Amino acid sequence: MKSYKGYLIDLDGTIYRGKEPIPAAKRFIDKLQEKGIPFLFVTNNSTQTPEKVVQNLSENFDIHVSVDNVYTSGLATADYVADLDxxxxxxxxxxxxxxxxxxxxxxxxxxxxxxxxxxxxxxxxxxxxxxxxxxxxxxxxxxxxxxxxxxxxxxxxxxxxxxxxxxxxxxxxxxxxxxxIGKPEPIIMEKALKRIGLSNNEVIMVGDNYMTDILAGIRSNIDTLLVYTGVSTHKLIEQKEIKPTYEIESLDEWKF
Incomplete structure (x- = not known):
């Protein structure tokens, strides 16, 4: 199993399910923080500011991060149009x-x-x-x-x-x-890589949804980790010609 310098991570379905915590997700983030491995939550949600995302993670899921760990489709959109002209x-x-x-x-x-x-x-x-x-x-x-x-x-x-x-x-x-701009488009991934300061072969995209998270990684030549805690099912993945790089039932299974 390859060692990665950074992690791009989906939120809903991966770190939590709506208002329901996913206990393995907190342990996963805790391990990243303990090891000093950079990570960025990459979410298609453009409605919330990074401050609100951080507050939600802290107050409702006991996951404590900074705004620098959050990258929304709103931020990616602003970065994209600002760079155009x-x-x-x-x-x-x-x-x-x-x-x-x-x-x-x-x-x-x-x-x-x-x-x-x-x-x-x-x-x-x-x-x-x-x-x-x-x-x-x-x-x-x-x-x-x-x-x-x-x-x-x-x-x-x-x-x-x-x-x-x-x-x-x-x-x-x-x-x-x-x-x-957002997943599965490469634009948000390109901007996320720039934000985290790593190249596409140094990171892995972690998510629960093949059609957004995993496709975003595939289209950007980024390795992918599908966790079966949200949208995508084994039956769906069996039908896909291009599979995720890795598949796990729980984030507890992942070895750093």
């Missing part, structure tokens, strides 16, 4: 505070009429008017960016609409496809 710093945004703060911290101003970028993520208060402004901006030449393609999110009521569902409506109205 130093002269373009206006955006119209459909999204929550996590995405908006990430963009603000990169020097973006928010513009409804003629933004350089129209950025769409999950927004719990989305309205027709917001869709209208986004559609008009994109049709007038604004570059269309989507945080992630997740169509649904699990919560206590079932599978509710995710960012991908919101973005799809704008795609339908504009007849344009967004540039997607």
């Amino acid at each position: 130093e002269q373009k710093r206006s955006a119209y945004v459909i999204g929550e505070s996590g995405l908006k703060k990430a963009l603000f911290d990169k020097g973006f101003t928010f513009e409804e009429e003629q933004p350089d970028y129209t950025i769409v993520g999950l927004d719990y208060d989305v309205t027709y008017h917001k869709f209208e402004l986004a559609t008009l901006a994109i049709r007038n030449g604004s570059r269309f960016i989507g945080t992630n393609a997740d169509t649904n999110l699990p919560n206590e009521r079932g599978l509710v609409p995710g960012a991908g569902s919101v973005i799809s409506l704008v795609e339908c109205a504009t007849q344009q496809r967004a540039t997607y």
